[in-house]
Amino acid sequence: MSAADLARIQFAATTGIHWLFVILTMGLVPLVAVMHTRAAFTRDPVRRAVRERMTRFWGQLYVINYAVGIVTGLVMEFQFGLSWSGLSKFAGNVFGAPLALETLIAFFAESTFLGMWIFGWGRLRSGVHLTLIWLVALTAYVSAYWIMIANGFMQHPVGYEVRDGAAYLTDFGALLSNSSALVALAHVTLAALTTGGVFVAGVSAYHFLRRTTETALFRSSLRLGLWTAAISSFFVVVVGEMQRPVIERTQPMKDAVLDGSGVAEAQARLVREHGPGDYVPWQDTLRISMDVMTIIGNTVSTLTLVAAVLLWKDWLLRRRAALYVLVATVPFPFVASVGGWVVREVGRQPWLVYGQLTVEDAFSGVSTAAVAVSCAVFVAVFAALAVTNWTLITRFARRGPDATQLGATEPLPPAEPPPGTAALVTER
Structure with a gap:
């Protein structure tokens, strides 16, 4: 195996693992923001206590994933200079600006807002504290936008000219409006919301299987997670299909492989345009990945829609088999996103x-x-971080709201309402 192949394996493995952190972070933060908003605008003290408790529980799981995931993001930056200096030399003048903006937003603005939100419990005014979590959500998606702009340039370079073997930006507007980036960003956003919704629904279902006493908290979480996943998973399939015309126009070989025909014609066309060479990617890998993503996407869309309908009159909660299915569905969106x-x-x-x-x-x-050592170290570190992340998430998710430490400076609201007020917290 050549050094270039090892470098590709290293980057593929580390990027794939990092992506699992990112998609859950993007999927959870808007749901936590919605929970916090509902709590902030609830006047009834009993319902407000339940909703604050819910915000802290899911917020803690989000913070764990974010904290470990940001370490993987920092480490990934070193790979560009280590193994892919040719990319920096050719496209650094174009590629560098979106990456720099993403770094400023993710590692400075987003982290600052999140830190203030974490330590703001009981210290900041309600409106200020609520604004912070929405700023965290906003900066998370702005960060994703800049990453997709950078990736979009690699997929379909626009707004540049080549001088002395290096690309120079000539049209910033074209770079920002690259169709290969914008349609993909919409697809990623919906995939993230699907992932977050399925995660919230699955963990909530797990607690109902354990016959939790915090029925109001997990019923509300289950409803939010299922409807988020049902709606977003439907549109993620629709937006995914919207990418096909963009791919057909900008990457004819990929389109031919996915379509299952015209590969030879695409190869001949690329030889005429770019000279001799093999322009056919790994066809089986591409088709299998596409099939996995499509099958899982349609399956999750169907399951979550049916489960959301069964929420009516608590039919879902009376069917333990359905709850087990929701728990088992949690890994599916992650697998589909890696396939994509x-x-x-x-x-x-x-x-x-x-x-x-x-x-x-x-x-x-x-x-x-050197690349072999680097590959072994990087993959081992990323795998260890992934195991650590999911061990912590699983541990705190299983323990439930009683183990929540987020906002520990302010006592958690009571788990159960005072006698005679049970009807107030039953959310149907």
């Missing part, structure tokens, strides 16, 4: 910047031994 990432990235091969820079030309030329 493989389709987007592998389908572009052999290009790193489509039509301009190949993977081989972008490789730094580091020795095989």
Whole structure:
């Protein structure tokens, strides 16, 4: 195996693991913001206590995932200089600006707002505290936008010119409105909301299987998670199909492989345009990934819609088999999102910047031994972080709201309402 192949494996593994953190972070934060909003605008003290308790419980799971995930994001930055210096030399003048903006937003603005929200319980005015979590959600998606702008340039380079072997930005507006980035961002956003909704619904279902006493909290969480997942999973399929015309126009080989026909014609066309070479990506990998994403997307959409309908009169809560299905569904959106990432990235091969820079030309030329050591260390660190993350999330999710430490400076509201007020917290 060549050094370039090892570098590709390293980047694929670390990016794939990092993406699992990102998609849950993006999916959970708007739901936590909605929970916090409902709590802030609830006048009844009993219902407000339940909703604050719910916000803290899910907020803590979000904070765990964010805290561990941001470490993987920081480490990933080193790979560009380590293994892919050719990318920086060719596209750094274009590629660097979106990455710098993403870093400023994610590692400064978003982290600052989140830190203030975490330590603001009982210290900040209600309106200020609520605004902070919405700013966290906003900056999370703005950060995703800049990442997709950078990735969109690699998929379909626009708004640039090449001088002395390097790309220079000539049209910032074209870069910001790149169709390859914007449609993909809509797809990613809906996939993240599906992931967050399924996660909230699955954890809530788990607590009902354990016959939780906090029925009001988890009934409300289950409803929010299911309807979020049902709606977003339907549209994620629709928006996914909207990408096909963009792919057909900008990446004919990927479109041919996914369509199952016209590969030879696409190969001949690319040879005429770019010279001799093999422009066919791993066809089986691409098709299997596409099939996995499509099947899981349709399955999750159907299951969550049926489960949301069964919420009526608590039919869902009376069927333990249905609750087990919801728990088992939690990993599905993660698998589907990795499949989508493989389709987007592998389908572009052999290009790193489509039509301009190949993977081989972008490789730094580091020795095989050095890349092998680097690959082993990076993958081991990322795998350890992933295991740590999910161990912590599983532990705190299973323990329930009583183990919540978020906002510990302010006592948690009581788990159960005072006698005679049970009817007030029954949310149907």
